[in-house]
Amino acid sequence: MTRVGVVGATGYAGAELVRILSAHPGVKLTVLTSRRHIGERFDTIYPALAGRVDLICEKYDADSLSDATDLVFTALPHQLPMEIVPALLKRGNKVVDLSADFRFRDPDSYEKHYQPHTARGLLQQAVYGLSEVYFDDIQGADLVGNPGCYPTSALLPLIPLVKKDLLDPATLIVDAKSGVSGAGRSPSVTTLYSEVSESFKPYKVAAHRHNPEMDEVLSREAGTRVQTTFVPHLVPMSRGMQTTIYAGCTTTNRREDFHDCLQSFYNGKAFIRIRKDGSPPDTLHVRGTNYCDIGIQVDKPSNRLILMSAIDNLVKGAAGQAVQNMNIMLGLDETTGLTQMPYPL
């Protein structure tokens, strides 16, 4: 059985990986690493997993991690994975990185929005892990850069329509809302209960690092430079992401045409649920699941398409998609370990 490890297991994305992987029938979770919780049982940090996970957090060490695993998830803040991933690959591990370090193909774009890249050579080798779109490339990959949560929620509804020229790429507005867990577990004033509980606000307006990530992918798919206007918002819930996209129509403004395009692109893809009746998706319906629910409406007077998507930022937006990518890399059914029944309420 394939042995897997999680580096940065104590963060929100890492803990979600532990939740999913510990119940995965096709792999064995063997190593969890932490910086601040070395020697502590994982279930003392996340008591919800008591009786289900008996691993102890270890200090990161490339040799012992590599000896005990075949595939590693890196769930660290950006800049750290680029320092450790080259050594893991050299030791024969496959890697799924959840940070931004291996999402960009253009190193200059990464460096403009993040910091100097110390493993630039790997950017051409890394595959962008938008599972439903890049399945074939992920199959043969040793290194997958798992997409950001906002890009996942925007790219899944947009890519099929951009590829078919059904919307004007110069008109794209992405208006997205995220639960607070998107900011990670490290304490900060902006995520204090008293700052978010009665609040709803945009942040990093037209300046969020996920903007160049989605533009790079959309430009590649559209065959022309795409520059979206992106406004993220913070909403007072712990998990969930709702994204609303506005785009000028081109050859059609019939809702059925957009629906049919998305439906045929995602035919047979278990985690994409497209609402036929035009009703809006809801974060409540995807909570704790790997689904991306998509709704479609057309505002005919303005000739504008309105796409709506809902995901769980920690699952389809992070750990769930990372496990889906692992399944694809290992030749398993891509849904393995990810088919938990959604909560009806």
Ligand SMILES: NC(=O)c1ccc[n+]([C@@H]2O[C@H](COP(=O)([O-])OP(=O)(O)OC[C@H]3O[C@@H](n4cnc5c(N)ncnc54)[C@H](OP(=O)(O)O)[C@@H]3O)[C@@H](O)[C@H]2O)c1
């Ligand atoms: N949260 C989301 O919704 C989400 C969605 C998509 C992608 N991601 C990406 O996933 C990655 C992790 O995000 P997160 O939200 O889980 O962050 P987080 O909750 O802040 O967790 C960060 C993890 O990294 C470890 N870490 C931090 N600094 C470290 C250092 N200097 N050396 C070694 N380990 C260090 C922490 O370990 P200790 O605390 O144990 O020391 C912790 O396990 C990020 O790159 C993020 O962009 C997150």
